Amino acid sequence: STKLEYILRNLQVEQLLVVGQLTDQCVESAVRDAADLGFFVTVVDDACAANSADCHQKGMHGMKGFSRRLTTDQCLQEISVYDEGNGKGEMIPALPAAKHIEQQSTSDVDTADHSIIILKPSQYTRDKDNGYETALLRSLRAAGVKFIRFTTVDAHNTIRCKAVPIDFLIKKRISHPMTSPTSIAEVCFAGLPSTMDVPKAPNLTASNVLTLEPDLSSLQILPYAPKTAMVMCTAHDQLTQDLSPLCTRGLLERVLQTARDEIGIEFCIGAEIEFMLYRLNKDGGVQPVDNSTFANSTPLNDQEDFISSVYDQLQQQDIPVELIHAESAPGQLEVVLSYSDNVLRLADNVLFTKETIINVATHHGMRAVFLPKTSLSAAGNGLHLHFSFKDVGSSQNAFSDSSRPTGISRRGESFIEGILDHLSSLLSFSLPTVNSYRRVGAGCWTGSSLNWSTEDKEVPLRVCVDLNTRKATNVEYKLADATANIYLVLAMILSAGMEGLKCGKVLRPMASADNAASASLPQSLNESLDCLKHDNFLLSILGSELCTAYMAVREFEANAETSLDEEVAAALGK
Secondary structure: OHHHHHHHHHOOOOEEEEOOOOOOHHHHHHHHHHHHOOOEEEEEOOOOOOOOHHHHHHHHHOOEOOEEEEOHHHHHHHOEEEEOOOOEEEEOOOOOOOOOOOOOOHHHOOOOOOOOOOOOHHHOOOOOOOOHHHHHHHHHHHOOOOEEEEEEEOOOOOEEEEEEEHHHHHOOOOOOOOOOOEEEEHHHHOOOOOOOOOOOOOOOOOOOEEEEEEOHHHOEEOOOOOOEEEEEEEEEEOOOOOEOOOOHHHHHHHHHHHHHHHHOEEEEEEEEEEEEEEEEOOOOOEEEOOOOOOOOHHHHHHOHHHHHHHHHHHHHOOOOEEEEEEOOOOOEEEEEEEEEOOHHHHHHHHHHHHHHHHHHHHHOOEEEEOOOOOOOOOOOOOEEEEEEEEEOOOOOOOOEOOOOOOOEOHHHHHHHHHHHHHHHHHHHHHOOOOOHHHHOOOOOOOOOEOOEEEOOOOOOEEEEEOOOOOOEEEEEEOOOOOOOOHHHHHHHHHHHHHHHHHHOOOOOOOOOHHHOOOOEOOOOHHHHHHHHHOOHHHHHHHOHHHHHHHHHHHHHHHHOOOOHHHHHHHHOOO
16 A cells, blocks of 8 residues: 555665465555565565465466565575674574465364455546656656756756756655655755855855755756756755745746636746857957848858757757747847747746757857847847736637727736836846846837837837737737846736736826837846835745845845956856
């Protein structure tokens, strides 16, 4: 039984010795189950008081392949009992082997009722989770995979992972070998800047660790490292197994669950990932691979092998790509991930896509750079996010309403207004570095004032219109870049929009020549952090523990004096 297995595992039992009546179906089933669970099972084949030798042999035949068969003497030679008091080993005295009795006298017959009634077929249930993790590990091993990277992303967007050999997990011989496979110090989840392993959060130390619990739906074999699979994890308290408040992936999951349970909606999100390609030149320096302009064909021609490799490897990871094109800056490309109603998977895909691009570029002798700004004279790299929503159980876009003047439903308008109300604070998550603010400003196609419009690339919130239906379909959030933790930024943006929905906020007029005087947005990381300090709603979503650590580290980074050249050199690994 499951309880018996739990007891035996906690006693560190690895072998089972089965002695006695071996002809019963339940005994045979127990031996089979024990073997399936990884126990080493031995059956003593001459210590059975079966009714007959024939009956005994039938019972033994049923256990063939699931256990080894030894005689009593062979077993006793393997078994020793030690007296811990005097440290002397004493062999268990030999027991006489039972003889099969061909004829029993009536005086020796046991008249007690030993019958067992087994469950009816309709009553039978199976633990469907039992053993599937081991089966998965064996399948991965058969595919040539040797390691699994258990991965998380800290609050400041550093990918942290540990690689565990698959053979080690299989040899754990437990039903769920991937449960709590490894741990990482708590301070690593929110207390360390992205440039050093020196704690800057006053509330976090190295005195506690968090276990990593894998989400197996995210597991991917890495095409650029085919001997390795990677799985995204949530962080949990090592004693209580409660989800840690420092876990940003867990925070996004909680926000999505709240949207379903309290508001009755599910979100749909798309992402546009911009990056630049650099190549080593003859002088030992690095420079962009071309000097092309927006939507130019030159990068697609010159980098066809690279682009094709990226696309193939994303396809191998089931990451759908909608579009690839050249962007405005030298050596700049954009990969558009398809719109998805699986928000958590989309967030994972952003991370997997960035990792794939970096590694494929290295394979082709280039460096892929996601730094928001690499040159003051060229456009920067963004991570544009598109949002809409639908009612739970429905496939219809609830963001759109063609009967209204804006083409947006009342709830869609409230969602946008909720984001606008908190936009100055949200920048501390979506533009979380000093370099992030070098990219934004008037004329940069990012938006620099607090407003919205339809199909206007100079506003921070742009309502997008479908090319075929001519209907408003989603709102694009432009003030984000790849230095942001994708789980954290999505959680905070969605929370702001949800507050607008729940409060029924009325959307302000769209930007136009008649109302051009809009409030300006923060121009630096310090300014956005100051806005966050006064945003009680977003602080409540963040939670006190994560808030304290996040603010401390970001303020440390904001006050560090770094030049653009130093930032670019760090991004290029120089």
